[in-house]
Amino acid sequence: MNKLKLIIKREYLAKVRNKSFVIMTFLSPILMVGMIVLIAYLTKVNDSEKRVITVLNESDYFSNAFNITETLSYIDFKDLTLNEAIDSTLAMENYGLLYIQKAPDLETTATQAFLYTKESPVSYVIESLETIFQNRLRQGRLQRLGVSAKDFSEIDTDFEIKTATFQGDTNLKGINEIKAGIGGAFGYLIMMFIIIYGGFVMRSVIEEKTSRIIEVIISSVKPFQLMLGKIIGTSLAGITQFAIWIISASLLLFVAMLLLDIDLTALNSNPGLPVNAMTNVGNLPQGTANNMQLYAQELFKIPWVLLVCSFVIYFVLGYLIYSSIYAAIGAAVDNETDTQQFIFPIILPLMLAIYVGFFSVFSNPHGPIAVGFSLFPLTSPIVMLMRLPGGIGDGGVPLWQFLTSIVLLIVTFLAIVWLAAKIYRVGILMYGKKPTYRELFKWLKY
Amino acid sequence: MNHILVAENVSKKFGEHTALSNISLEIPENCIYGLLGPNGAGKTTLIRIINQITHPDTGRVLFDGMPLAPEHIATIGYLPEERGLYKSMKVGEQALYLAQLKGLSKAEAKKRLKYWFDKLEIGDWWNKKIQELSKGMAQKIQFIVTVLHEPKLLIFDEPFSGFDPINANKIKDEILELKKNGTSIIFSTHRMESVEELCEYIALLHQSEKILDGRLTEIKKAYKNNIFNVGLQVNGNADGLLKELTEKFAISSSSYDRSIDQLHFTMQLPSDETTLVLNHLAAKANVNHFEEVVPSANDIFIETVNGKGA
Numbered sequence: 001m002n003k004l005k006l007i008i009k010r011e012y013l014a015k016v017r018n019k020s021f022v023i024m025t026f027l028s029p030i031l032m033v034g035m036i037v038l039i040a041y042l043t044k045v046n047d048s049e050k051r052v053i054t055v056l057n058e059s060d061y062f063s064n065a066f067n068i069t070e071t072l073s074y075i076d077f078k079d080l081t082l083n084e085a086i087d088s089t090l091a092m093e094n095y096g097l098l099y100i101q102k103a104p105d106l107e108t109t110a111t112q113a114f115l116y117t118k119e120s121p122v123s124y125v126i127e128s129l130e131t132i133f134q135n136r137l138r139q140g141r142l143q144r145l146g147v148s149a150k151d152f153s154e155i156d157t158d159f160e161i162k163t164a165t166f167q168g169d170t171n172l173k174g175i176n177e178i179k180a181g182i183g184g185a186f187g188y189l190i191m192m193f194i195i196i197y198g199g200f201v202m203r204s205v206i207e208e209k210t211s212r213i214i215e216v217i218i219s220s221v222k223p224f225q226l227m228l229g230k231i232i233g234t235s236l237a238g239i240t241q242f243a244i245w246i247i248s249a250s251l252l253l254f255v256a257m258l259l260l261d262i263d264l265t266a267l268n269s270n271p272g273l274p275v276n277a278m279t280n281v282g283n284l285p286q287g288t289a290n291n292m293q294l295y296a297q298e299l300f301k302i303p304w305v306l307l308v309c310s311f312v313i314y315f316v317l318g319y320l321i322y323s324s325i326y327a328a329i330g331a332a333v334d335n336e337t338d339t340q341q342f343i344f345p346i347i348l349p350l351m352l353a354i355y356v357g358f359f360s361v362f363s364n365p366h367g368p369i370a371v372g373f374s375l376f377p378l379t380s381p382i383v384m385l386m387r388l389p390g391g392i393g394d395g396g397v398p399l400w401q402f403l404t405s406i407v408l409l410i411v412t413f414l415a416i417v418w419l420a421a422k423i424y425r426v427g428i429l430m431y432g433k434k435p436t437y438r439e440l441f442k443w444l445k446y
Numbered sequence: 447m448n449h450i451l452v453a454e455n456v457s458k459k460f461g462e463h464t465a466l467s468n469i470s471l472e473i474p475e476n477c478i479y480g481l482l483g484p485n486g487a488g489k490t491t492l493i494r495i496i497n498q499i500t501h502p503d504t505g506r507v508l509f510d511g512m513p514l515a516p517e518h519i520a521t522i523g524y525l526p527e528e529r530g531l532y533k534s535m536k537v538g539e540q541a542l543y544l545a546q547l548k549g550l551s552k553a554e555a556k557k558r559l560k561y562w563f564d565k566l567e568i569g570d571w572w573n574k575k576i577q578e579l580s581k582g583m584a585q586k587i588q589f590i591v592t593v594l595h596e597p598k599l600l601i602f603d604e605p606f607s608g609f610d611p612i613n614a615n616k617i618k619d620e621i622l623e624l625k626k627n628g629t630s631i632i633f634s635t636h637r638m639e640s641v642e643e644l645c646e647y648i649a650l651l652h653q654s655e656k657i658l659d660g661r662l663t664e665i666k667k668a669y670k671n672n673i674f675n676v677g678l679q680v681n682g683n684a685d686g687l688l689k690e691l692t693e694k695f696a697i698s699s700s701s702y703d704r705s706i707d708q709l710h711f712t713m714q715l716p717s718d719e720t721t722l723v724l725n726h727l728a729a730k731a732n733v734n735h736f737e738e739v740v741p742s743a744n745d746i747f748i749e750t751v752n753g754k755g756a
Contacts, residue, residue, distance in 0.1 A: 005547050014535065212530030216591070219497040219524040220547040429499070431528070442461050 003221050004229050011233025015200065016240060029249035037256050051095040051125060054076070056085040058102040059109040061140075065132050070209075072128050074098075086116060096121060098129065106140040156368050175298050180391035182302065186311045187382035189359060190318055191350050197238040198320070198326035201231055202339065205330030214428045223425040231323045302389045306407045310388055310402075317409045318381030321416050322346060328420035331427030332435045332443075353379035361386045371401060377412035380405045419444065448475040448507075450599050450630040451496065457507035458491055465491040466502070473647070475633065478625055480645035481634040483745075484751055487651040489634050490527065493601055495522050496632075501545050510598065520549040523597035525540045527604045527634075529577045529588055538572035541591055547596040555594065558571070563592040566616070577686070579738035581608045589617060593624060600624065601632045606640065616713045618644070648743070662743065669741045679728065679737030680709045687730060695723070708734060 013250055017019055056077045066074040075094065075267060077085050082099055089097040096117035103109040110133050115121060139152050147155070205227075208214045304348060329342040358406075360369040365387045374384040384405050390396035426443040434440070451473040458466040466488045468503070473479045483489050494500045496507060507514040509521075532540055545555035558629060563569045563682070566586050576584055585608045593600060605621070606614045621644065625631055633645060639649065641662075651661035658665065680687050684702040688709065691697055700711035709731075715723055727733050 001546055006543065010543055014532070018534075208532075211533050212528045213532055214525070215499070215526040216530075216544065216588070217547065218499055219522070219526070220519060220544070223499075422469055429494075445461065 004225050004232075007221065007226060008233040008236070011204065011230050012236050012238055014204075015234055015237035021237070021241070025244050026248075029245050032245075032249055032353065033252040033256055038251065051122075052092075053096050053098055053115075053125070053129075054085065054089045054092070054094050055098045055100070056080060056082065056373035057098075057100045057101045060102070061106050061109050062100055062132075062136060065136050069128065089116075090118075095125065106137065110137055135446055175295065177362050178295075178299070179302060179350045180357070180365055180386045183307070183389045184354075184357055184362075186307070187385045188354065190311075190315050190381050190385070191354055193235075193238060193242070193315070194319055194322045194348065194350060197234055198323045200238070200324040201234045201323045202330035203336065204234060205327050205338060205424075206333065206339075207227065209331070209334065209428055209431075218428070223428060224421045227324065227327050227421060227424050229329060231320065235319060235323070301391075301393045303395025306392065307385075307388055311385060313406065314381035314385055314409070317406075317413050321377070321409075321413050322350075324420035324424075328423040328427065328440075331424040332430075332440060333427075334431065334434070338434055349376075349378040350382070353382035355388045357383050365390055366397070375405045375408060377409045379403075380409055448511075449473060450510055451474045451632075452508040453492070453495075454505050454508070456492070456495060456502045456507060458488075458495065459499065459503050464654050466495075468505070469654075469656050469705060470505075471649055471656065471659060473630065475630050476625065477646045478621070478631045478644045479635055480641045480648035480743075481651070482636075482641065483633055483677065483719055488650055488654040490603070492651070493524070493526075493603060493632070493634065497522060497603055499609035506709075509546060512714055513613060520595060521598045523534040523548075523592045523595065523600045525592040525600075525602045525605055527607075529585075531536065531584055533577040534575055536572070537574050537576065537579070537587055541594070544591045545594050550595050554703060558594050558596075559590070562594065566590065566620075572709055582610060582613055585609055586613070586617075589620070593620075598627070599630045599632065601634070603634045604636070605633070606635070606637065611680065638742065638747060641743045644744075650750055652746065658746075658750055665746060666740055666743075669746050672720075674713055674715060674720075675735065675737045675739055676713055676727065676733070677683070678709045678730070679707060679732035679734055681731070682707065684709045690730075694726075710735075712739070 050071060050073060052073050052075060053255070054075045054077055057063065068074065077088070080088070085097055085099070096115055099114045099116065100109060101112045113133065115126070115129060138147065142152055143149070208217070258316050325346055329339055332342070333393055356369060356373050356379070360367065361383060364370060368388060370383065373379045374387055384397070387397050392399055392402050422444050423440055427435070449472050451471070453469055453471040456466055456469045457464075469488070469492060481489050481492070491500065495502050496514070498514060498516065509518045541559050542555050545559065546552060549556070563572070568583070568586055571579065571583070571587075571619070576587070579587075589605070602621070605617060609617060618640070621631065633641070635641060645662055647660065648662050648665065650657050678687070688697070688700055689719065696714040697711050698713075700709065702709050724733070724736060727736070
């Protein structure tokens, strides 16, 4: 036990004193905050650009169809030829010219309309214009069927279906996504941690092999102790680094926001997301404000204690499983270039977990795919965390699934660590061989 | 005589490959025991078994009369052939770490390290990193770390590699002093002249089997074949005398040095006839030189290995 402590201490100190580690620790938050600030700034600049379209309308239709929006405005030209209109559009540096020729009826007018621009036009300009034409055409056709313009404006209404669980709790649109997103953030954190610090463990094992100190050490301690100490020491260094990152990044971000006066909400460009509703609550009608409260309630209802506890459980077990595989790989090879063939199969389940999580768990947190992947031990640390914000039991993850996934994870953990320790024990004393999977399998029997 | 280490019928296989086959050894206390053999003979595997890095498939090892157990690790010091140190760690810190892994307290380790650093005149290296040192310098640190916890049994695998002759001598003296202070030493090497110089006992492994062991002087005695080197003053009559002797004895590699009028040859004698032959020779010519050929460790090594390998 005492020796394990010594090893952990050495591994920890060796890691945190490493120059590149120190540089990474303090540079990363600055880079990250810099990126966020830059993106926010660019988004702001981009949004403030308003495009102007000149309209040369010779027809009898579309006279009041072009209404100014946040991003597009229109200038009407009258009594000009097309060439004159083009010249003045260019002179005024407007974005484009919409030319609507005179035609006998609405349909022909619409088909003959042309948009001239300097370069091929950006998509939202085309979309806006097309919507205007589509609406006008639909209105025209309905009028022919006897629907008045007034009736038409009443036809088009937004509608949202209200949903509730059988217990009568109101469901909110998008709340599943938010919940899975919160769980996903935890899952993503686990994946990043595994990939970064698992790699550190591997390189540290390779270093001991190439510097030939390994045999000196394992004549004093058991290889398993060394492997465990290395994994724990490295992950403590990793936790230190993550803590520094999170604290300093939040501080920096806060300071940067104050100094640059950047509104973070500018980043949320997708109006469908309720997050927007929360931040822009002042401009929204009463109904949304009520929803807003419901969302807040829902967020409070997320079982945070459970979530954080299971994060710790899944993090520790998942990390131990993967990093012992990394340690075994490090022991099997002589240098880092030989590791590629072994690393890919490790990264694969991690990537799969993240993608399955984002595509399947978000839309259906308790569907068969989500359930399967949250039970499978190599993906469960990530996928189960995405499902857990829904709670355990009613409406959430069934208790048996939660317990099964943890039991499976523990069993896998023991099996993998046992296997990895075997490969590690043999591998650290093997030099000059580029091992194959077959050979690794043979080592298990030594 | 007490034995520090006894191996009884130790066998070890790695998959299909047999690394050790039924090895039995008795290593007496307080001696230097040479563990010899060509590459791949199984020396390292045996040493690793003694260090409990690997475990034998069958057979057992007794340390100081007790079956080998984890607590013995602290009483064994091992300098492996494949050795090194953490490159980016400071010398002192590293030595302290390795000493503590062997069970020394930090204070005790510091005290002893100071003693050894002064003894080998490397006191000012404490805060240097290994990567700043030369290979020989790093080897000195490695040696100190191996002996620091004052083990009962020391195992040196090629201890002199990486040292210049002056420092190799220094290390050899240290090894002899350790032995004088009661330590038992297993010494594995390919350098036969150091075997000759240091070892009282040897064991020779070949193709995972023990083919020879015992006290070095006795092995040498057993390997003597009654072969003698002879030098005679012949008064010019070299050819005649040689012809006459060849008819009577088994004579080989003869040569005649005209400038000093001396005939040299090697002769194989039938046992117990040494005096007879010497008298016979003395009657014919002046005997300048009559010496039995004692095989060197090197000869024994090559002869046994080749004899077995063929």
